[in-house]
Amino acid sequence: MTEKMTGGEAIVQSLLVHGVDTVFGIPGVQTYGFFDALHAVRDQIRLIHPRHEQATAYMAFGYAKSTGRHGVFSVVPGPGVLNASAAVCSAYGASAPVLCVTGQVPSDFIGSGKGHLHELPDQLATMRSITKWAARIDHPAEAPGVMAEAFRQMSTGRPRPVAVEMPWEVFGMAAPVETPGTPAAYAQIAPDPDQLEQAARLLKHARNPMIMVGSGAQHAHEEVRALAELLQAPVVSWRGGRGIVPDDHYLGFTCAAGFQRWAHTDVLIGIGSRLELQWFRWPDPPANLKIVNIDIDPTQMSRIKPAVPVVGDAQAATRGLIAAVLNDGTPRASRRLEFEEIKTRVDAAITRIQPHLGYLQAIRQVLPRDGFFVEEICQAGFTSYFGFPVHTPRSFVTCGHQGTLGFGYSTSLGVKAGNPDKAVVSISGDGGFMFGVQELATAVQHRLNVVSIVFNNGAFGNVLRDQQQRFDGRSIGAELSNPDFVKLAESFGMPGYRVGTPARLRQVLERALADDGPALIEVEVERAAEVSPWEFLMPPSQRAQKA
Structure with missing residues (x-):
């Protein structure tokens, strides 16, 4: 059956058919037609609009990794796509089924090099370098087929991000479109x-x-x-x-x-x-x-x-x-x-990784068994790889081998959007947290009730330690000047707390989770007192070889 619809409407209908219930996106002039189509189905697809394009993709990543479903985000072309690219790299490295819907310059200007708004030399080639598959939709009638292939690519073989782009004018162009039908079950590779x-x-x-x-x-x-x-x-x-x-x-x-x-x-x-x-x-x-x-x-x-x-x-x-x-x-x-003897022995050995192991134990004591823990590249995050007990599938959300600093808080908001009835705790260092600090506004506006724990040691801690140990005590670009995190949280409209011991963190976290609202807890860390977790992540002989 055919129905006359715009390019934006055709894409949205495909999202509905494939079970999408949430889109993370920031509208722009090239994608107005897509967002207008989303407005028409706002009772079926929730739009969460963060404050930075990078966060749209991180949130889709967190949604996908924590639920096992497709995460969808939308940004404008050119700089919007490039702003989101760090998160797309993370999704690619961590095998997450994430879909990017973006725009393109008007059809007549593609490849012209005339410098149209947000023009890239070859955006499709750029997206193909960091995704599993990418394609352009040049006419509304192409949307159902291209979108079906996008979902097939995410659902078969290794799950990884995909992208579709649509020229500016096609989003608003109306034409007869074959109504997308219910997708068939995807066959996976059968083992020999x-x-x-x-x-x-x-x-x-x-x-x-x-x-x-x-x-x-x-x-x-x-x-x-x-x-x-x-x-x-x-x-x-x-x-x-x-x-x-x-x-x-x-x-x-x-x-x-x-x-x-x-x-x-x-x-x-x-x-x-x-x-x-x-x-x-x-x-x-x-x-x-x-x-x-x-x-x-x-x-x-x-x-x-x-x-x-x-x-x-x-x-x-x-x-x-x-x-x-x-x-x-x-x-x-x-x-x-x-095996229990081995695990008991290791548990005793790792207790020296302080203060972070103590803080992680406090979080574990409060976080429900099926609650979500979103790590970040920081000393507590590294320690969590072995020092934070995990009891249920998908509940430990990580960026994997890309190690993208600043991924944690934005990703945790996507986790919460996909799991509104589950507790979500995000941990970050002070350096990484500031990469996405603006998303405190998103948490408040969309009632994404994540508790963010920021470990503040006034430095990019791992960089500072490496520089001091490897370069005769010299350091550069690693020490940080930070805001008052408690006042910062309050200025965004959420409670802020400051703690200095694991016992106090446990008490405050218990209260924050019970309040069921977005909150920030700053953990003051004495830099000189931190014990490196790396002996349990890579044996000394290997660290020397890989350094």
């Missing part, structure tokens, strides 16, 4: 049964298997846990895989605990993971280590070169591997006592 059988035979003789998980296994958490219990294998997560197996389960290992088993590992099973710990952060692998790699991305196999490559969806492949192991194996005795 022979490879699963080969993996099962390898595991049959494994004495100390280890499972390493990343964000690609979040939806397969039940299967991963069943496989781990069948093999009595510790499940180690670095960042993206946190919470797949709860940290209070005897098989749920942080990177710090997992390292204690690394030298004894004979078969490593990677599931939806880059295996960064294996190839980058931990010392040379144990002798005769064999790798079984389960990943939806075929290119992962050429990077890791596993003994058994299994290309396929993590859930289906892990389920198939369980069946193959059951057919070709015998039950294994529980290693609960052995």
Whole structure:
């Protein structure tokens, strides 16, 4: 069935058909037609408009990572796209299904180089360099097909950001458009049964298997846990895989605990993971280590070169591997006592990473088990990789290997938009928080009730430490002059608090979460008292090699 609609309306109809309920965006002259179409369906799609274009993409990222659904944002072309690009890079690196809807100069000016408003030399090429797929919609009638392909790209294979652009005048152009129908179910790559059988035979003789998980296994958490219990294998997560197996389960290992088993590992099973710990952060692998790699991305196999490559969806492949192991194996005795002893020993060792471990423990004591914790690049954030217990899938939100400073607070607002009934806590250093400080206004205006905890040590702490240690005590560009964060929060219309001990943080955080409104808590940190967490993130020999 065809219906006359504008280009903007055609895009919005496709969003509705694909189940989108939230768009993060800032309107501009090139995209007025899109936002006017959103106004017509404002009872079905909520628009959240932040105060910086970068935040639109971070919020879509947080929404996608915490819900498993598509995150959608819209910015103007040219500088708008470039402002959002850091967040798009994060989404690409962390495998998040994020859709960018942007404009373009009028059709007659594309590629002309005349300097039309917001013109880039080749915006489509720019977007294709940081997304999985990008396309232009040159006429309203093309919108349903192009949008369907955008959602297919996000929903099949490795989830990553995609982008669509539409010329300025096409957003408002009316034409007959084929009404988009309900999308069909997307078929994923099916794992090869022979490879699963080969993996099962390898595991049959494994004495100390280890499972390493990343964000690609979040939806397969039940299967991963069943496989781990069948093999009595510790499940180690670095960042993206946190919470797949709860940290209070005897098989749920942080990177710090997992390292204690690394030298004894004979078969490593990677599931939806880059295996960064294996190839980058931990010392040379144990002798005769064999790798079984389960990943939806075929290119992962050429990077890791596993003994058994299994290309396929993590859930289906892990389920198939369980069946193959059951057919070709015998039950294994529980290693609960052995593994609990390792975890207890590591928990005791990491207590020296103060003051941040104490603050993280205070947060964990207050945050509900299914509450969301959004990390940030700071000393407390690094410590959280191993020092903050995570108990549920998707509840630890990280920017992954891009390490984008300033990602945390904006992303947490997207997490809250996607999970309005769950508690959300964001942690940041003072340096990173100031990258997105303007989004305090967004939190208040849209009632995004995130509690932001800002650790204030008056510096880009990691940079300052590295400069002092590596350059004979010299430092440059690392020390910061900050506002009064409490007064700053209050000026935006939210309560601000200042604390100096973990006990006080626990008390104030409990109150802030109970109040169920946006809030900011400043944690005063004595810079000289901070203990570096890096010994538990990368062993000393590796740090020297990678520095």
